Amino acid sequence: MQSVLDDGKKRMSGAFTALENDFSKLRTGRASTSLVDDVTVEYYGTPTPLNQIASVSIPDSRTITIQPWDKGAFSAIDKALLKSDLGLTPVNDGKLIRISIPPLTEERRKELVKVARKYTEEARVAIRNVRRDLNEQLKKLQKDKDITEDDQRRGQDDVQKLTDDTVKRCDDALAAKEKEIMEL
Known part of the structure; x- marks a missing residue:
């Protein structure tokens, strides 16, 4: 019986981890390196994750900077960022690629809250x-x-208690994410 409960704990915490991962990809008003984690660059004919060919950093709360290790990768990274569904425009100055995160509109914030609620429900x-x-x-x-x-x-x-605890963790994470999204 204990092995059944241990298996349940592992699987439920896996669902919670997946929710946190989904939340990290939601764009709030702040810059985050996780926004570009899923960007894949066509590098010498091979699809390569962005973080494997460049260093990604956050100099301030509204900017992401990308510094490729290879000067020849600038145009490929630019293209990949423009093709990605981030809706952000990169600015290339020859040394760095800067992405400015514009403040979110009220309407966009409400859409993001709906998406966060959908993730939580899943x-x-x-x-x-x-x-x-x-x-x-x-x-x-x-x-x-x-x-x-x-x-x-x-x-x-015990299973019901475990379920209630995990659902409460999800609801708490949703409340925190909603607060973060609605923050100006």
Whole structure:
């Protein structure tokens, strides 16, 4: 029974980690290196992650700077940034590529909050699916006479508590992200 609970903890925390990862890619009013993590550059004919051919840094809260290690990569990085769905325009001065993060409009903020809520709901669904799987495993253990009916009920209570805790962590993360998005 303990192995069922341990498996559930691991899977539920995986759903929460995925939610945090989704949140890190949401563009708020602040610059973050995670905004360009998914940008792939066509470098000498090979699709290469941006962070493998350049150093990405945040000099201030509204700017991302990209400094390629190879001078020949400037145009490829420019093209990749323009093709990406970031909606940001890079400025290339020959030494650095700067991306200015414009302040978000009220309408865009509300859209981002909706997206954050959608991500959170997907995480909740994943967590509830894990709960259903765990409860089915406990019922099977009880049916196979590996655990008693009381153990099964206790296990289901533990699974429910684990589910509630993980959903609360997701809701707390959503509240924090909403606050960050709506901040001017």
